[in-house]
Amino acid sequence: MSTEADMVDLVIANGILVTPDGMAPGAVAIDGGRILAIGTDDAMPQARRVIDAGGHHVIPGAIDVHVHFREPGFSHKETWASATAAAAIGGVTTVLDMPNTNPPTATAQAVTQKIALASSQALIDFGVYGYLGEDNIADLAPMARAGASAFKLYLGSDNPLVPCPNDGAVLDAMAEIAKLGLRLTVHAENTGILRWREARLRAAGRDDLEAHLEQHADIATVEAVSRIALFSEWTGCKVHIAHESCRHSLPLIADAKRRGVDLTAETCPHYLLLSTDDAERVGGNALRVKPPVRGAGHAGPLFDALSSGLIDMISTDHAPYLPDEKRQASIWRTAPGFPGVETSMRLMLTQVAQGRIGLPDYVRMACEAPARAFGLYPRKGSLLPGTDADIVLIDMAATSTIKAAELHSIGNVTPFEGMATTGAAVMTLVRGHVVMDAGRIVGEPGWGRPLAGRG
Ligand SMILES: [Zn+2]
Structure with missing residues (x-):
């Protein structure tokens, strides 16, 4: 009794x-x-x-290690309340939030302020990234002490809030982060290539989605993945390749892992399930995201790499924008990105239903692998006692159709509109x-x- x-x-x-x-x-x-x-x-x-x-x-709640929940600074696109509601609906129980807010999360004070802001609104648990820049290497350790869960390096950035640091600063910072024991997530594209090509394409009067793809050529990301793997090997800094979009990076990721580099990688549903063939359906420029959704021929190998574990995990790069920001005639003025936390699980379970992966595979890539990579396992991402x-x-029998108007994010334009x-x-x-x-x-x-x- x-x-x-x-x-x-x-x-x-x-x-x-x-x-x-x-x-x-x-x-x-x-x-x-x-x-x-x-x-x-x-x-x-x-x-x-x-x-x-x-x-x-x-299943264990999903962990999304790559989200942009926009506050502080951009509450018109998303708030911690709206974003974590979207996450809860989508089966996501932990997120790691990127530092390109305003102010950027680049000091211990900014980490503390973002944690306080998020704590007052969030429905689900969260960690925050600290930004790695040329001017704040001395802030890395204080940010870790203030509660940063990981750091973010923007190679290939044109955002003045979070500029791309030079390679010398990156090496010094990675040596410092190696001592702190946290992981460094990297937007791996080559800034020089992106800048040069954008200028050339603009000068030629190009202003279309195809120009965005030409700017973000495969080599721009392949080179940066290669460089960051080498820097990781050299410094001992654990790295994580954000939003892998390109099949040509896969042999480099495999080679780095074979050499024993502590490198993990993620990809997102839009790289697995879309290609430029979908541009017309999603409204042309609205497909813009960095790195780009590429031509047909990338999604299949990326899906296979995720299935095999070569790409460790699924994330979303949740980056909401308002319809006005997404529906621009000029590709250069079209905001890059879309929301993801609410739709990722549905999209991936659809792949399970279609027999492309098993449900245990999904739990590995959405729950266990992100927890392991970011030092959260087994507290998060498992069903273990304690x-x-x-x-x-x-x-698994629930069928529906994705509709932007039903999403909980403020910026709700989605390239998966109408997808069953x-x-x-x-x-x-x-x-x-x-x-x-x-x-x-x-x-x-x-x-x-x-x-x-x-x-
Ligand atoms: Zn991102």
């Missing part, structure tokens, strides 16, 4: 538990925000609340607390906590 005091907070019963190793019918017991036990339904302790998973799959009860129930999906998150729990139920937000802003730092 159990008394109230013996009871645990919650049991999720009658589910199919999914880990990278496989799937099995089972249940999860949760107490104090942590997973207490996993096992069969009849092995579960008495609980104050029982959620019947109804035979749905139970870890945070960040859990998502998914319905199979499989979706139907419940999201963050540290044992239900924040999304049947497509509705039921959590409270401010429930989300920083991975490190004040909060």
Whole structure:
């Protein structure tokens, strides 16, 4: 007989538990925000609340290590409240936010301020990136102490808020980051090539989506991936290749891993599922993103690399813009990027439904691999006893169509408009607390906590 005091907070019963190793019918017991036990339904302790998973799959919450949630500075595009609602709907329970806000996250004070701002609004847990620039190498250690989860290097930047540092500064900074033990995520493109080509294309009067692709030539990213792998090998700084878009980078990533370089890589649904053949359908220039969605012939090899684990994980590069910013006649004035946290899981589960990957593969690339790469495993990204009860129930039979108007991001223009999906998150729990139920937000802003730092 159990008394109230013996009871645990919650049991999720009658589910199919999914880990990278496989799937099995089972249940999860949760107490104090942590997973207490996993096992069969009849092995579960008495609980104050029982959620019947109804035979749905139970997975760890997805971790998106590449998002732009826009605050401080760009609240007209997105807020921490809108973005984390979108994430919760999309089955994402932890994000790492990029530093190209205003002010940029380039000092300990800026890290502390962003953590405080996000803590007041977030529904899900989050970490923040610190920016690596020429002028703030002395700020790297203070940023880490203030709670930065990782650092971001913009090779190939034309954003004056987060300019591309010279290679000398990059090497010094990487030596410093190696000592701090954090990972450096890199936008790997060659700034010189991008600048030169943009000037040449503009001078020739080019102003179309194809010009954007010519500017961001394959070699511009292949060279930067090669250089950053070499710098990583030389300095011992752990690196992460952001938004891999190009099949020609894959042999370099494979070679670096073979040499023992601590290098991980991500790609995004738009590189896996779209090509320039989709431009007309998505409204031409609206397909603009950096690096670009390339011609047919890249998506297949990228998908294979993600399936095999050569590309470690799926992220989104969630970067919302308003319709006016996305629908410009000039490619050079068209904002690059689109939202992703709300649609990524649906898009990838659709690939599961089509038999291209297994559900355990998805859990590896969306949950476990990002947690491992960024020092969060097993606290995040697992279903192991003792870890945070960040859990998502998914319905593999749920079919729907992606519509921008139904997304929770403020800037909601999506290249996946009208795409049919199979499989979706139907419940999201963050540290044992239900924040999304049947497509509705039921959590409270401010429930989300920083991975490190004040909060
Ligand atoms: Zn980005």
